[in-house]
Amino acid sequence: MKKKPNKNTDIIVHNDSRRDFLKQSTLLTGIALTPEIAVKAAENQWDEKLAEAIEKIPLKLEINGIQKTLSIEPRVTLLDLLREQLHLTGTKKGCDYGQCGACTVHVNGTRVLSCLTLAVMHDGEKITTIEGLANGDELHPMQAAFMKHDGFQCGYCTPGQIMSAVACIREGHANSETEIREYMSGNICRCGAYPNIVNAITEVNKGGKNI
Amino acid sequence: MNKLFFDKVIGDPLNRVDGRMKVTGAAKYSAEYQLPNLVHAVVVPSTITKGRIKSVDSKAALRSPGVLAVISHENAIKVPGNADNEHPTEPPTGGQPLRAFYNNKVYFNGQPIAIVIADTLERAQYAAGLVKFEYDQDKHVTDFELNKGKGVLPEKAKKDPKSSLADYDRGVVDAYKTAAVTVEAEYIHPTEVHNPMELQAITAYWETDDKLTVYDKVQGTKPTQQAFAKEWNLPVQNVKVISEFVGGAFGNGLHNWPHETAAIIAAKMVKRPVKLMLRREHMFYMVGYRPYTWQQIGMGASADGKITGISHIAIGQTSTYEEFTESTVQQTKMMYASPNVSTRYRILPLDVSTPIWMRGPGEATGAFALECAMDELAFALNMDPIQFRLANYTDEDPEKKLPWSTKYLKECLEVGAEKIGWSKRSMKPGGLRAGEWLVGYGMGVGTFGAHRGAAAVRGRLLANGTIIFQSAVTDIGPGTGTAMVQIASEHIGIAPDKITFQLGNSDFPQAPNQGGSATVATVGSAVVATCNAIKEKLLTMAPTAEKRFANAKMEEILFDNGQMSLLKSPSIKVSYTNILKKNSLTEIDIIQDAKPDDESNKYSKYSFSVHFVQVHVHPTTGQVKVNKVVTCADAGKIVNKKTAGNQLIGGVTGGIGMALMEDAIIDHRFGRYITKDFADYHVPVHADVPQIEVYFVDKPDYIVDPMGTKGLGEIAIIGVAPAVANAVFNATGKRIRQLPITPDKLI
Ligand code: FES
Ligand code: FES
Numbered sequence: 001m002k003k004k005p006n007k008n009t010d011i012i013v014h015n016d017s018r019r020d021f022l023k024q025s026t027l028l029t030g031i032a033l034t035p036e037i038a039v040k041a042a043e044n045q046w047d048e049k050l051a052e053a054i055e056k057i058p059l060k061l062e063i064n065g066i067q068k069t070l071s072i073e074p075r076v077t078l079l080d081l082l083r084e085q086l087h088l089t090g091t092k093k094g095c096d097y098g099q100c101g102a103c104t105v106h107v108n109g110t111r112v113l114s115c116l117t118l119a120v121m122h123d124g125e126k127i128t129t130i131e132g133l134a135n136g137d138e139l140h141p142m143q144a145a146f147m148k149h150d151g152f153q154c155g156y157c158t159p160g161q162i163m164s165a166v167a168c169i170r171e172g173h174a175n176s177e178t179e180i181r182e183y184m185s186g187n188i189c190r191c192g193a194y195p196n197i198v199n200a201i202t203e204v205n206k207g208g209k210n211i
Numbered sequence: 212m213n214k215l216f217f218d219k220v221i222g223d224p225l226n227r228v229d230g231r232m233k234v235t236g237a238a239k240y241s242a243e244y245q246l247p248n249l250v251h252a253v254v255v256p257s258t259i260t261k262g263r264i265k266s267v268d269s270k271a272a273l274r275s276p277g278v279l280a281v282i283s284h285e286n287a288i289k290v291p292g293n294a295d296n297e298h299p300t301e302p303p304t305g306g307q308p309l310r311a312f313y314n315n316k317v318y319f320n321g322q323p324i325a326i327v328i329a330d331t332l333e334r335a336q337y338a339a340g341l342v343k344f345e346y347d348q349d350k351h352v353t354d355f356e357l358n359k360g361k362g363v364l365p366e367k368a369k370k371d372p373k374s375s376l377a378d379y380d381r382g383v384v385d386a387y388k389t390a391a392v393t394v395e396a397e398y399i400h401p402t403e404v405h406n407p408m409e410l411q412a413i414t415a416y417w418e419t420d421d422k423l424t425v426y427d428k429v430q431g432t433k434p435t436q437q438a439f440a441k442e443w444n445l446p447v448q449n450v451k452v453i454s455e456f457v458g459g460a461f462g463n464g465l466h467n468w469p470h471e472t473a474a475i476i477a478a479k480m481v482k483r484p485v486k487l488m489l490r491r492e493h494m495f496y497m498v499g500y501r502p503y504t505w506q507q508i509g510m511g512a513s514a515d516g517k518i519t520g521i522s523h524i525a526i527g528q529t530s531t532y533e534e535f536t537e538s539t540v541q542q543t544k545m546m547y548a549s550p551n552v553s554t555r556y557r558i559l560p561l562d563v564s565t566p567i568w569m570r571g572p573g574e575a576t577g578a579f580a581l582e583c584a585m586d587e588l589a590f591a592l593n594m595d596p597i598q599f600r601l602a603n604y605t606d607e608d609p610e611k612k613l614p615w616s617t618k619y620l621k622e623c624l625e626v627g628a629e630k631i632g633w634s635k636r637s638m639k640p641g642g643l644r645a646g647e648w649l650v651g652y653g654m655g656v657g658t659f660g661a662h663r664g665a666a667a668v669r670g671r672l673l674a675n676g677t678i679i680f681q682s683a684v685t686d687i688g689p690g691t692g693t694a695m696v697q698i699a700s701e702h703i704g705i706a707p708d709k710i711t712f713q714l715g716n717s718d719f720p721q722a723p724n725q726g727g728s729a730t731v732a733t734v735g736s737a738v739v740a741t742c743n744a745i746k747e748k749l750l751t752m753a754p755t756a757e758k759r760f761a762n763a764k765m766e767e768i769l770f771d772n773g774q775m776s777l778l779k780s781p782s783i784k785v786s787y788t789n790i791l792k793k794n795s796l797t798e799i800d801i802i803q804d805a806k807p808d809d810e811s812n813k814y815s816k817y818s819f820s821v822h823f824v825q826v827h828v829h830p831t832t833g834q835v836k837v838n839k840v841v842t843c844a845d846a847g848k849i850v851n852k853k854t855a856g857n858q859l860i861g862g863v864t865g866g867i868g869m870a871l872m873e874d875a876i877i878d879h880r881f882g883r884y885i886t887k888d889f890a891d892y893h894v895p896v897h898a899d900v901p902q903i904e905v906y907f908v909d910k911p912d913y914i915v916d917p918m919g920t921k922g923l924g925e926i927a928i929i930g931v932a933p934a935v936a937n938a939v940f941n942a943t944g945k946r947i948r949q950l951p952i953t954p955d956k957l958i
Pocket of ligand 2: 156189
């Protein structure tokens with residue numbers, strides 16, 4: 001098959017970020033603007049700004065102890081907010097479907113799959129990510145135990161495992177290896193460091209510290 | 212060798228040097244670099260399996276907010292290296308690799324046929340769903356079972372009859388048929404997907420029109436640099452590949468894939484850094500898999516348990532545009548002392564994407580058939596499977612007719628049998644119970660070549676007594692940096708906490724892909740060579756700082772704890788920092804390479820493992836629980852027992868997945884995977900994996916490399932699945948020859 005000629009060397013058809021947003025009649029009714037104003041707005045490229053104002057929702061979150069005042073699209077997941085907008089990339093994306101646990105964070109102290117929840121649903125809530133678990137330079141006991149027991153290989157599932165592990169103990173679900181395995185089964189480790197993770201959790205649980 | 216430090220550092224279960232970064236979230240993977248003006252990409256997969264794209268309608272996508280471009284074969288810039296570059300995506304062995312947006316052809320379902328670029332991830336994702344395609348659809352062929360008669364000899368074997376892929380005959384073909392006791396069986400290994408936890412990701416950035424930087428999830432920064440330099444007709448040094456942390460790969464980073472080129476094309480066209488992370492479903496068809504493989508084994512033995520013949524046929528799946536091959540029949544050629552062995556290896560091209568080596572490539576698939584057949588024959592002989600293997604043990608390689616460099620498989624068998632409690636095993640299937648559960652014991656042997664390649668390492672001994680090493684090698688999880696620090700510590704005589712090992716950057720000295728269990732042997736040897744070169748240098752400069760070293764020879768000196776001392780009079784000593792100071796140097800900077808010598812070719816070099824498994828099988832539900840695993844490895848000297856043990860545990864876990872759950876299924880009506888995430892494609896989770904006991908022979912093999920190591924990553928999984936299958940037979944009397952062993956096959 002011969003390659004078709006390049007139709008389009010200036011490929012970026014949509015080079016201007018203008019979206020003709022206001023020219024669409026369905027939206028016009030929604031925002032009750034007259035067509036003339038809308039066209040004028042579009043011509044003056046106000047639509048981008050206006051759209052942003054409409055599309056985005058104000059949101060206050062406390063992330064790792066720091067108050068954040070944000071304005072985000074409602075479709076943004078907590079995971080993508082953390083990783084892509086706040087650059088807290090310690091929280092991992094392993095599936096985006098709530099099946100792997102890599103994205104586990106704490107919301108008001110409870111473990112939550114951040115890929116499976118929209119950020120705007122957490123207005124006013126406290127989010128803790130792996131970056132906020134240590135006390136300054138001093139590792140959280142679970143982080144230290146993961147290092148000691150080598151509870152990881154590639155490290156990609158690790159933040160999720162650790163956040164889940166802490167919650168697992170707090171929930172009182174770490175009383176035996178079998179129970180730990182059951183309550184940690186939402187966190188997949190493809191490298192297969194499972195026994196070491198279980199050993200780390202067992203040790204921290206036995207340590208009896210308030211974590 | 213410096214015995215003092217040897218005991219202290221090599222073999223010491225040192226915590227991982229990058230562990231802190233991994234447990235605090237500071238480790239950066241390929242999609243986690245913040246570049247100014249970064250934009251987001253989403254690939255669009257084809258929804259047909261074979262045919263041509265008639266038209267691409269990107270109007271709606273382009274109108275969607277924030278969208279910068281929709282790129283497909285219709286408007287993609289030409290990749291300059293495509294024309295004269297037959298194999299930009301080695302290593303598969305032949306054919307034309309798939310080129311991103313090269314033309315309108317569709318070769319498999321899910322082929323990346325467009326890429327959408329937008330200012331935010333959400334906008335790119337949304338717009339990707341708006342791109343519409345019209346196709347001319349051709350009839351596709353994806354059903355392996357219906358077509359397995361059409362398997363062909365790989366090109367490489369056609370060209371070179373000595374190739375390891377060619378037909379192999381030792382003694383008489385099919386001699387097993389006339390043996391006193393024979394077994395013949397077919398084994399099916401389904402398609403398995405690597406599915407590392409990190410989704411394949413690339414951040415591509417053109418600094419100038421001819422300077423490319425990629426943060427890319429790959430297993431080799433240098434091979435990737437070469438591939439993209441070729442592809443874009445650039446001087447090699449103009450391409451920079453960074454892969455500091457790799458979130459697992461298990462082989463799928465051994466090949467550069469079209470999505471990587473797609474992101475690079477996009478970055479060039481939108482003139483901004485582009486970040487692309489595949490989605491989980493893409494991991495099933497865009498970045499390789501372990502191919503569906505059909506095997507047949509015939510094996511015969513004399514009544515006293517001596518194998519007289521083995522015939523092994525394997526047919527593995529490949530794509531229509533690339534020949535993918537692996538060493539499926541290798542273990543059969545060299546593991547047992549049979550005078551007559553024949554192997555045939557064929558590949559079957561289908562309208563699917565190209566496979567890629569997955570941990571224990573080929574060998575793991577082959578060992579499933581071979582080690583199950585061994586169990587079947589032992590049963591037919593009424594022999595204990597361990598005794599049967601010992602009766603056919605080889606003290607030299609029967610294929611190459613060479614002595615083993617080292618082989619401690621007997622020790623592995625002994626230790627493993629004792630630790631699992633083999634003596635409790637019932638010879639009769641179904642003879643043991645624990646409550647309502649049937650209990651069974653099984654074992655399987657694994658082997659993999661103890662490979663070593665060529666590499667170079669840079670070492671910079673600084674005035675403050677610390678030392679920094681650099682290598683382009685990646686670390687996909689085994690703990691390469693940690694092992695290298697330990698090797699360096701022993702050989703340069705500096706404490707581990709004063710050593711930094713930097714990796715995952717193509718600017719650093721040459722290292723091959725991390726693969727084939729060869730990294731420690733390959734890069735570790737270069738670390739040793741660099742340490743030796745630095746020591747030579749220190750020795751020549753030492754007299755400036757301490758005259759009494761003037762006539763000293765290398766073997767008379769102890770390098771330890773940051774200083775040199777004379778072995779005979781240890782009070783005569785001088786620190787490295789002092790040597791640098793007295794020579795008015797701020798550092799010693801040396802790049803040294805290392806490669807295996809010819810002498811090692813006089814030996815056959817393999818690592819060995821034995822996996823012992825105890826399963827519980829529920830007679831009513833068919834549920835199989837792996838209750839206990841004992842794995843013993845002959846992998847030479849172990850550099851770090853903690854990380855090495857973890858690697859074994861991980862391999863066994865992969866083997867449990869292979870045995871009991873992993874199965875990527877295509878709906879052949881559409882040629883499309885119906886398993887596309889972790890809900891459909893099951894991998895082992897915490898609840899599936901018991902404590903796994905690992906043991907190392909821990910005896911050095913200095914023929915393979917100066918540290919005495921042999922590879923470990925592959926033998927960790929090779930032989931696990933047959934051990935589970937054999938244990939299931941021992942528990943139930945049911946021989947399941949088609950993986951995975953799901954409950955429906957047992958009830
Ligand atoms: S990324 Fe959220 S569960 Fe996998
Ligand atoms: S450490 Fe790699 S997935 Fe868990």
